[in-house]
Amino acid sequence: MSKVYRQFLPWLRLLTRRRRALMLGALLAGITFLSGVALLGLSGWFITASALTGIALALGLSVSLDVYVPGGGIRFFALSRTVSRYVERVYNHNSVLALLAELRFHVFGQLTRLDDLTLGRQRASDWLTRLTTDIDTLDNFYLRVLIPPLVALLGSAVIVAFIAIWLPGVALFLTVVLSLLWLVTTLGLAAWGWRQSYRHVANQEVLRHLVVDQVQGSAELTSYRSHHWHRRIVDSHEHKALHNQRLVGSRLALGNALVAAVTSLVALAVLWVAGEIFVQGLVAGPIVVMAVLMALGVNEAFSVLPNAFVRLGASFAAAERLNKLAQADAASMAAPAGSTLSDRGVSFEQVSLRYPDALDLALDDVTFHLPAGKRAVITGMSGAGKSTLASLLMGRLAATRGAVHVLGKVPTELSMTYRAEHMAMLTQQVDLFDDSLAENLRIADPSATDERLWQVLGDVALADWVQQLPKALDTPVGEKGQQLSGGQARRVALARLMLRDPDVVILDEPFASVDEVTARYVATSLDRWLAGRTVIYFVHQIDQPDLLPRIDYHWHLDAGKLSAMPIDGS
Amino acid sequence: MERAITEPMASTSEQNGLTPRRWLQSLASLERKRLRGAAFLGSLAGFQTVFIVTGLAWLIDQLVVHDRAPRDLSLVFILLAVAVVVRALCQWASERLSLDASLRIRRYARSQLLDKVTALGPVWLTTQQSGxxxxxxxxxxxxxxxxxxxxxxxxxxxxxxxxxxxxxxxxLDYLAAIFLLLAAPLIPLFMALVGMGAERMNRDQFAAVARLSAHFIDRVRGITTLQLFGHTVAAQEAVWQAADHYRRLSMRTLKLAFLSSAVLEFFSSVAIAVVAMYVGFGLLGYIEYGPAPSLTLFSGLAVLLLAPEFFQPLRTLSMHYHDRAAALGAAESIVNTLNQPPVMRTASPPATQDPEALVELEGVEVSYAARGVVLGSLDLILRHGDVVAVSGESGSGKSTLLALLAGFVGASQGECRHAATNQVAWLDQQPCLLQGSLADNLRLADPEATHEAMQSALTRAGLNEVLNALPQGLDTLLGERGVGLSGGQAQRLALARVYLSSAPLVLLDEPTARLDSATEKAVVEALLDWAREGRTLVVATHHPAVIAAASRHLRVVNGQLQEVLA
Structure with missing residues (x-):
């Protein structure tokens, strides 16, 4: 129980931070509920009072009934129910959307503090789907799990207190039954459906993985004729998953039936007890009818509870997973203290790195020294350890063994701002954002003037092309930069890099998919910009040595091992 | 296999005739009995509500007007209590039936989709995102x-x-019925209103949510770049701004959309109020026309309690309206896949004419809808034990030739004949790693393989040490939730699969590309091993050692085959 509370706590805090909004939202929902109950109860009272007065009048008794106050009340409640329902829906949806913004802000903040180990471990698209689903689950939490039980509890309390004015015994009975019903439909159903709804989330994920396997392994499965074998695995998992859903669904059905049965039986019971009291002449007829109809109206507040609570385990699973991000975030902040060097170049001293759960070392006893202001090229196939090496250099990963120094310091100990200021890297996969060209460039330097942007675009031979675009610098580049060709995207990324003034520069395949003539032009301006900086190029192999001028060192990486190579050409 | 062999086919929903609505209908007809049962029981529960509510009104009338004690009416109380329980049972059974129907339908629909994906095969899937x-x-x-x-x-x-x-x-009272009847013609109107409102709201909301999610995902995907440029704080701010902008925009739509359901709410409230006033004044004797003078507390209360029930089913329906929109949206994307024209070779191929031959291609052409003829016309005979190296520029059609031999694409022209033992082993640059144990990853090549056979295959592929290092041996989980393999180890696992399978024909697409030198050597040795075993190999490669070891060398130039004679 305390574990459950701990996992939910950070989110509950976030959700209830705007306490006034929550209270007002619940109040509006409560007014809607109570207006409905009051409308029914008052109508019942009025009809009964009218009937009794009518009979008395028919018998020639002189009685009178004020029809204006109850009539006005009925009209008022009919209107207030409609209006408050509308206002409540608008207000609460606004709150939920505001929360969504805050949830995303919060989660994104955690993500920005993650290191490459955690980021790299996630299968990109898969993880993103899960992340957004989890956030959505939590933002549903507000409207489904927080407000309705509050309304059911407080609303019922008001109704019971009102009935207690005339029928204290009936009110006591209602208190006991409704409290029990509330506990059963909230905590009871949550506990009953917990395991299954919790498991549901994991089940969906396994199913997704199995389908991804079927797609990615399609060539093997088709050629080896083992499709049926894999399908049987999918089917047996699906069978289990659907059985699990059936359990959750049937518990929900039972919960719904319970609410419907109990609220109606309660109304019958109230009629019986109040009827006995009426027979004794201790209460007026219209009050009896009002109490019965009000008890009947309680159903509206309770009927929404089972669906929210039987699935509480799933919300818990979502909160738990998002919390794991926060933990990884905290873990990646901690780094051991290391020595500093006077040299401001790059040095690796017997560095090894093993990814968690990997059998082999990704980097195996790597030692090299690149003095400040010199240039090196490191060649190697993909998977040889180049990106691992780059991550270590940029302080985005910590070495398992050995010492890494950049600018004389241990990179993992440098603050992110310092690293961003003094070190720059062109990643192998170019990240452009779904924004304008100018916005994408200004990520590197938010204060850059248009002239400056044109200048760097000129350096990468894109200025002419951008000039003839109708929106020029404001041209949107599309999601993942899809509006640009691969070569153009890479040059935009290079231009972005050149807006900065770092001491250490890492260039991962700087000319991939750039045609030869352009590459030569870009290499010249790149060379100019690189003057005086410490540079490491990462390439598969050196196809054109003239694109990488002034190389001082050449190392080769093969299966995590680094070896020195002769420098060809000049 | 080279990516993007075919461009995605144009949307074909119209060509094939399967539309989202028709697909949903056909799914519903599979579970017609359960769905009808659910509707029947649900209606039955509704009728019982009518019975319970009128019963309650009668009881109240008896108690309050006719001064009878509850004890005298215990039989009616019990009868109503039983009705309440029976109604709850009906609701429960209705929900269970529709739950079962939905589970069965989803199971069927999923299997229909997965069958289609299997049938479309690897070549089509290279154009798709697995996610x-x-x-x-x-x-x-x-x-x-x-x-x-x-x-x-x-x-x-x-x-x-x-x-x-x-x-x-x-x-009970025809004048009250006229009130409801007056509202009745409005019901279809409001249904349409609710429908239109909900439909528009759903469409707009889906689009807006998708845009917002895309923005968020876009920023998360590029988080490394944002970190490298120290731009994370500004980006976080932008995430909030985007979500808040979305809030302001969608509140405009929501304010309108909620109006349609507010109207329904209003009607149900007004019905209660109007009926209450009418009945009250009628009972007081203020209304002297129509059935009003004969109103009793029983009929009055019954009408009052029935009025909201009259609108209740419609309110429930409008609450579920977004379920329909969500289903239609989902069906649209699925139907698009279901409507894809077949890519794979469909029927089993005819047998070879020459007993020595494993595969005979005669005048074969392969064409893709978007690109026309990409390969052919080809004439080729593969004999048992041939070791064929295939070279050519990327995009020349090498991969298509391998896909054709594997049956991943069918010939659009000519004839493809295969020997009876028509099993194929496949190995490409990126061996697939299933989420499962090491044994599962080997069973992919032979689901019936014994542990001994697996161990021997792993040893021959040079993975013996890895196997010994694994905590649970063959049952160790691989991948995200288990042990991670390096690229070289994964390729060796793919070699072990070929060793495990007895397929006489082994197709390899650039098996040595992007490998470290040790693994590259292991792959070349394995190739020679299989050649000695007498298997037929077709290898798309540029590797000189592989080309030298081959008994035949084919070059593909612009979709045409040329035999290079040694």
Whole structure:
């Protein structure tokens, strides 16, 4: 129980931070509920009072009934129910959307503090789907799990207190039954459906993985004729998953039936007890009818509870997973203290790195020294350890063994701002954002003037092309930069890099998919910009040595091992 | 295999005739009995509500007006209590039936989709994102739940229950019935209104949510770049801004959209108020025309309690309306896949004419809808034991030739004949790693393989040390939730698969590309090993050692085959 509370706590805090909004939202929902109950109860009272007065009048008794106050009340409640329902829906949806913004802000903040180990471990698209689903689950939490039980509890309390004015015994009975019903439909159903709804989330994920396997392994499965074998695995998992859903669904059905049965039986019971009291002449007829109809109206507040609570385990699973991000975030902040060097170049001293759960070392006893202001090229196939090496250099990963120094310091100990200021890297996969060209460039330097942007675009031979675009610098580049060709995207990324003034520069395949003539032009301006900086190029192999001028060192990486190579050409 | 062999085919929903609506209908007809049962039981529960409510009104009348004690009426109390329990049972059974129907339908729909994906084969799948297919098979299929479990049965309930209520009210007081009847022609109007409102709201909301999610995902995907440029704080701010902008925009739509349901709410409230006033004044004797003078507390209360029930089914339906929109949206994406024209070789191929031959291609052409003829016309005979190296520029058609031999694409022209033992082993640059144990990853090549056979295959592929290092041996989980293999180890695992399989024909697409030197050597040795075993090999490669070891060398130039003679 305390574990459950701990996992939910950070989110509950976030959700209830705007306490006034929550209270007002619940109040509006409560007014809607109570207006409905009051409308029914008052109508019942009025009809009964009218009937009794009518009979008395028919018998020639002189009685009178004020029809204006109850009539006005009925009209008022009919209107207030409609209006408050509308206002409540608008207000609460606004709150939920505001929360969504805050949830995303919060989660994104955690993500920005993650290191490459955690980021790299996630299968990109898969993880993103899960992340957004989890956030959505939590933002549903507000409207489904927080407000309705509050309304059911407080609303019922008001109704019971009102009935207690005339029928204290009936009110006591209602208190006991409704409290029990509330506990059963909230905590009871949550506990009953917990395991299954919790498991549901994991089940969906396994199913997704199995389908991804079927797609990615399609060539093997088709050629080896083992499709049926894999399908049987999918089917047996699906069978289990659907059985699990059936359990959750049937518990929900039972919960719904319970609410419907109990609220109606309660109304019958109230009629019986109040009827006995009426027979004794201790209460007026219209009050009896009002109490019965009000008890009947309680159903509206309770009927929404089972669906929210039987699935509480799933919300818990979502909160738990998002919390794991926060933990990884905290873990990646901690780094051991290391020595500093006077040299401001790059040095690796017997560095090894093993990814968690990997059998082999990704980097195996790597030692090299690149003095400040010199240039090196490191060649190697993909998977040889180049990106691992780059991550270590940029302080985005910590070495398992050995010492890494950049600018004389241990990179993992440098603050992110310092690293961003003094070190720059062109990643192998170019990240452009779904924004304008100018916005994408200004990520590197938010204060850059248009002239400056044109200048760097000129350096990468894109200025002419951008000039003839109708929106020029404001041209949107599309999601993942899809509006640009691969070569153009890479040059935009290079231009972005050149807006900065770092001491250490890492260039991962700087000319991939750039045609030869352009590459030569870009290499010249790149060379100019690189003057005086410490540079490491990462390439598969050196196809054109003239694109990488002034190389001082050449190392080769093969299966995590680094070896020195002769420098060809000049 | 080279990526992007075919461009995605144009949307073909019209060509094939399967539309989202028709598909949903055909799914519903599979579970017609359960869905009808659910609607029937749901309606039955509605009728019981009518009975309970009128019973309650009668009891109140007896108690309050006729001064009878509850004890004298215990039989009626019990009868009503039984009715309440029976109604709850009906509701429960209705929900269970529609739940079962929905589960069965989703199971069927998923298997239909996965069958189609299997049938479309690897070549088509290279043009797709595995995440998108997974979303179709998991999230989109599950989005059908609300439609079948809630909306579909509720549609029928909404027809029958108000009719019965109206009939009962007519028998109690026709003037009150006229109030409801006046509202009745408005019901279809409001249904349309709710429908239109909900439909527009859903469409707009889906689009806006998708845009917002895309923005968020876009920033998360590029988080490394944002970190490298120290731009994270500004980006975080932008995430909030985007979400807040979305809030302001969607509140405008929501304010309008909620109006349609507010109208329904209003009608149900006003019905209670009007009926209450009419009945009250009637009972007081203020109304002297029509049936008003004969109103009793019983008939008055019954009419009052029935009035909101008259609108209730419609309110429930409007609550479930978004289930329908969600299902239609999901169905659209799934139907698009279901409508794809076949890519794979369909029927089993004819047998070879020459007993020595493993595969005979005669005048074969392969063409893709978007690109026309990409390979051919080819004439080629592969004999048992041939070791064929295939070289050529990327995009020349090498991969298509391998795909043709494997049966991943069918010939658009000519004839492809295969020997009876038509099993193929496949190995490409990126061996697939299934989420499962090491043994599962080997069973992919031979589901019936014994542990001994697996161990021997791993040893021959040079993975013996790895196997010994694994905590649970063959049962160790690989991948995300288990042990991670390096690229070289994964390729050796693919070699072990070929060793494990007895397929006489081994197709290899650039098996040595992007490998470290040790693994590269292991692959070349394995190739020679299989050649010695007498297997037929077709290798798309540029590797000089492989080309030298081959007994035949083919070059593909612009989709044409040239035999290079040594």
């Amino acid at each position: 998108a297919i997974a979303a179709q098979a998991v999230e989109h299929i599950d989005a059908l739940d609300g439609y079948f479990a809630r909306f579909h049965p509720q549609m029928r309930i909404t027809v029958w229950v108000p009719l019965v209520i109206l009939a009962v009210v007519v028998s």
